[in-house]
Amino acid sequence: MSSPRALRGLDWLYFFVADLQTGFGPFIAVYLTVHHWTQAQLGLALGVGSAASMLAQVPAGFLVDALRNKAVAAAVALFGIGGSAALMAWSPAFWPVLLAQSLHGFASCMLNPALAALTLGLVTGAALPERLGRNARFAAIGSAIGAALMGVCGTYVSTQAVFLLAAALCVPAALALRSLDGHIATTRPRLLVEPEQQPIRDVLMDRRLLAYIACTLLFHLANAAMLPLAGVEITKRADEHASLIIAACILVPQFGVALLSPLAGRLAGRWGRRTVLLIGFCALPARAILLAVITDPLWIVPVQALDGLGGATFGVVTPLVAADLSADHGRFNLRMGILGLAIGVAATISNTVAGAIATELGTQTAFSALALAGFCAVLTVAFAMPETRPPRAFDEAAMGVSAAQPTIPGRRRR
């Protein structure tokens, strides 16, 4: 329904935004330590950043829902992130960094839902699942390339240069955003124009959303601490090439996501969201058990590839489920925000608890606990998660309409 040019613009937008977002976080600690920050100050600054990025999720989603023009929301968020990177590079003093961290937290909360909303503005109906898969593919490629680029920049130039590079990456992302601006304004699709009437209370009481929140919580409870724990094990055990192996452990899943996401999207359209989610979630306990058993650091890399499977399915199905649930009465971004908050909360708990278990009882026990959480996640998908895919008849109709009359689907209701 949309021009191929706009869709290519969306590809690039996801690519550059992922580029921009990857490099930012990991270098903050090193950068500030080099500028003689104490551990306590550093912990505070990082804590403010993660608190902001959690607390802002739901308000940011609400705000993006309320804004009529999602492209403006995306542009504001984009420059918010770029501005915070520039601020970090310009002044590594206490208050500027705290301001940059808060700004980055809020802006990134706005950006992800806004980008997904833009996608819904360009693509609807049966084409959506595959398009979301394509988004995830370009985001994964972007974040892999971003990690490599910023890693090289941080190692050979300076950590300050990483932040300047991140700020500079705003420009191509903004250009990509501009290239699809006109198309969204003319197509005026369903989810963007329709007044958001559903009361917030009904959004929260929706059993399907609650079930998916439970799945999200358990997924990230099991998932978030796995790579950090594995990384520490690699550092302990591997002698010379530890950093290289860890880099592979970060990049291999990204390639997995890039490879599998479109397939996951296609299958989510054909088989349903629940089935695809079930397959992806099974990778979690399997990975945790393998990590608990494996002792050779080199073998951790292929096991980490399973992360690509889980990441691909979760990354595609999450916006898809939110779109399914928002199809009738809007509030897509609010749902994305709620799910984003769930991710943040679960990841924080996962890292804290698994870290404590690893310290007290050993890493094997920590991996076993993560496997247990992953197993619970699989059970939740299997027994509590309803299928959210709209009936096939509607899909066909939407596809027919979108093929025939690109400007009408906004009026259509199930």
Add this chain to the structure above:
Amino acid sequence: MSRVPFLLCLVLIQGLWFAMATSAQQASVAPAASPAGSPPTASSPPQPAPAQISPLPTASPPSPPSPATQTQPAQPVPQPPPSAAPPPASPVVPAEQVAPVELTGVLGEVVLGPGDARLGHIVDVLADSQGRLRAVVVDVGGFMGVGNRKVAVAWAALHFAPSDKGPVISILIPADRIKSWAEYIPGRPVAILGATGSTP
């Protein structure tokens, strides 16, 4: 519905956070503003006082006033002896001027391992109640913030060498030994690598 009190709690926590931020800021203006890193300088003046590292406990009374005043004391110090008029000013406070190349702030400083390979960077300095520097906390390993560990290495195990850009810090303990050493966790018993018994 049950989300509302939960969110309120989170907002309160955020408020507390900012309150803590304010207090921490007051304590931290100096290190954030002056890049020279004032506290550790008292311990590592390499050239003027090579023997000062060991008798630090006895030499500690004069040292606290001096560290924060690196470049400024040069002007006030020459004045008191000739005038001798203001007796309320405390007795003669010794001061010295050191070229920036001879000193370095220790926080954030890169530590080299055997073979001059980059091992990690110093994130904290640990001193005991007698003012002796006992260990540094080194952040080793990892890539993009994943897999790095913090380990305590004895201050005595650090080697300092001069260079054009200031002192270069290195450790001769094998890298795999350091990377697999017990993690440093604040508030827990600290295992210091290279302290007395362990051979480098």
